[in-house]
Amino acid sequence: MKLTIIQLLADDINRFRNTSDRIQQKIREACQSGTDLILLPECAYPAYMIGMEEEPESLRNIPGFLTRMSELAAKNRVYLAVGTAMSEGGSLYNGVAVFNRSGEMIAKAYKSNLWHFDGKWFSQGEPGCVFETEFGKIGVMVCADGRIPEIARILRLKGAGLILDAVNLVASASTPDQLTNQQYQFMLQARAKENGVYIAVCDKAGIESSTVTCLGRSMIVTPDGDIAAECSPDKEEMLTYELELEEVPPLRGRRPELYPILAEPVRTLPVTAVIERPYRLSDLECFTAVIRFDCTDEADYAERAVDGIRRAAILDSRLAVLPELKEGMRFNAGLLKYLCSHMPDDICAVTAYGTDEGGRTAVVFGADGIKGELPASHVNGSEDVDEIRVLELFPGCCVAAVFGEEMEIPEIARVAMLKGADILIWFDRKNTADTMKMMQTRAAENKVFVLRTTPAGSMDVSLGVNPDGGKLFTTFCTVEQTASGMLHTSLSKSKEVVPGTNIVYGRNPNYYKELTI
Incomplete structure (x- = not known):
């Protein structure tokens, strides 16, 4: 299977139309190489800091954006996973929509472990999903959900041999080459190793709303926990990687x-x-x-x-x-x-x-x-x-x-x-x-x-x-x-990672029952 990660440059919410056009153009470019699956970052559309928009016109355009994603997937006969704000049941979620080669939305994952200011506009969603392809089962999670071991574990137990992780990893440094992040540095490598799966991580690069510095460094992590390939910390670019998914064996050593x-x-x-x-x-x-x-x-x-x-x-x-x-x-x-x-x-x-x-x-x-x-x-x-x-x-x-x-x-x-x-x-x-x-x-x-x-x-x-x-x-x-x-x-005893993200009080234990049986 040929997988293409599109690392975008971050842009402000008031440029959402330009962002949509740029996403479509990048998808067309990726399809020229004969790729099978394309992954875009968390909140590729309309932006990550959506609260900066005075009038939420960008959110009203979400259905139209999803329609264009569907059309691109069908026209180019590719699987497409794109991070986007998504409305359902009167709530707004930070999600990833997955389209198959026919343009049908076959899966969606909503972010559960809301990070910092996410909760100001997004609702906590049911995390993760697994979808079937001719290559094998593939799981999806969103950014800070990768910090929660239960989520990737459930995707693995459902048979995923590859996990797509759409992210906006925040970082801080005086120069781009110094940027790093816990998830990049060790967490996602450990997550791949402990579950024996590939993890494809797609991030943005650059600064959004003069506030959020994105890590870049989109990467492929192997089941051994090694980074097989990665992007730069500061450029918009594509990373294509070929991998072969094998049927994952039962996890050993667990005692549910x-x-x-x-x-x-x-x-x-x-x-x-x-x-x-x-x-x-x-x-x-x-x-x-x-x-x-x-x-x-x-x-x-x-x-x-x-x-x-x-x-x-x-x-x-x-x-x-x-x-x-x-x-x-x-x-x-x-x-x-x-x-x-x-x-x-x-x-x-x-x-x-x-x-x-x-x-x-x-x-x-x-x-x-x-x-x-x-x-x-x-x-x-x-x-x-x-x-x-x-x-x-x-x-x-x-x-x-x-x-x-x-x-x-x-x-x-x-x-x-x-x-x-x-x-x-x-x-x-x-x-x-x-x-x-x-x-x-x-x-x-x-x-x-x-x-x-x-x-x-x-x-x-x-x-x-x-x-x-x-x-x-x-x-x-x-x-x-x-x-x-x-x-x-x-x-x-302080389980607050950043304001609004608490690993104890932010838990929804109903999501993790599968791990106990």
């Missing part, structure tokens, strides 16, 4: 019976009680140390762990994250007693170990013994684990644990966040090219801290990422080291 919280009413979610609880600022300050060392046996582990905890205490840490015990080592009563006897009263520590059944479990302990356990839920040997657990360390700080490849299953982190987790502790043994992108994505899409701990003895790092996906601290890759930083959980 553990995800009912994804479809529960917002006001019943544990995270809302956590967010709204009154706190003192000191409750939200969790200076944390991630301790990296190698060891030979349980006794050696105990000595090195105690030494690391002592250093963490000197740093006034409230949480010390230890490396997971090596395979074959056991977290027995003697080891626990030794560690607890050397713990200061005002610090918690967490480690992990392999169970006799083949699973893995994190254990949180202090001077008075075990505070709780956080078992893996999606690894071999964890079939009897019946929930994704979250543990409160102290008022203001809740933690959850993920293990190895569990980080690539987005439902785990999402459920943990909805249960109130501020921190995801990732016990990982294998560093890959996607490690950092997965950490950043889980952090930013859930607004939580992510800490990765891995044993020393290999070219790897233990590190922390903040709720915006930025690196907080890291160890060197070649030495035993304690790295530390402040985890101010006010940042993980």
Whole structure:
């Protein structure tokens, strides 16, 4: 299949007629190359900031614009997906209309995760859709819906091997070559990898209404999470890419019976009680140390762990994250007693170990013994684990644990966040090219801290990422080291990404029931 992305230059709403003419001309140009499918940006017509128009004449012309899109698709025998404002039932939606080779509108997707000022004129719509072609099933989503892991996941579960993402990615920089964005930098690459799908991202370039700077950089992301091709950050241009869609296999590793919280009413979610609880600022300050060392046996582990905890205490840490015990080592009563006897009263520590059944479990302990356990839920040997657990360390700080490849299953982190987790502790043994992108994505899409701990003895790092996906601290890759930083959980309790976009209170759980069955 030959796919063509048309990256447009942004233009103001009062030039909507010129925008419509330019879109039609670009479609005609794309069709000259014998393309099969054309994708245009979010709100290609009439504009993204539609509220700047004094008289909404552009909106009255939407039916006529859609008719012209239909005619172009039919005349050129192409599939056409175009971002446009769309009216239905007295409401205005930020949508993508999909036309087949006969000019019939066969699908439409409405933006659900309204971004910033979208809600001033658009209504929240039912996200995503999947349509059939001779090449295979193709899904559609709109811009900030790509930040919501549930949406792409549902499209994948419906059989989509390619997801079309019409976007107006906003960015900021002093020169175009410096423009970047979380979705471009790591989120959409992680989204493609975790679902094993192609994602075609079509953006605008330039500045609209002297306010919105568009990222440009329209791109094709492969199922491995790699950017195969991309446009410039500042020019109107076309990108054509040939791909072959194969029937997507069933997703492995999911346990839908553990995800009912994804479809529960917002006001019943544990995270809302956590967010709204009154706190003192000191409750939200969790200076944390991630301790990296190698060891030979349980006794050696105990000595090195105690030494690391002592250093963490000197740093006034409230949480010390230890490396997971090596395979074959056991977290027995003697080891626990030794560690607890050397713990200061005002610090918690967490480690992990392999169970006799083949699973893995994190254990949180202090001077008075075990505070709780956080078992893996999606690894071999964890079939009897019946929930994704979250543990409160102290008022203001809740933690959850993920293990190895569990980080690539987005439902785990999402459920943990909805249960109130501020921190995801990732016990990982294998560093890959996607490690950092997965950490950043889980952090930013859930607004939580992510800490990765891995044993020393290999070219790897233990590190922390903040709720915006930025690196907080890291160890060197070649030495035993304690790295530390402040985890101010006010940042993980604020689920407002920008004004008008809240990942908890903006949820419509009715859309996500498919993920629980």
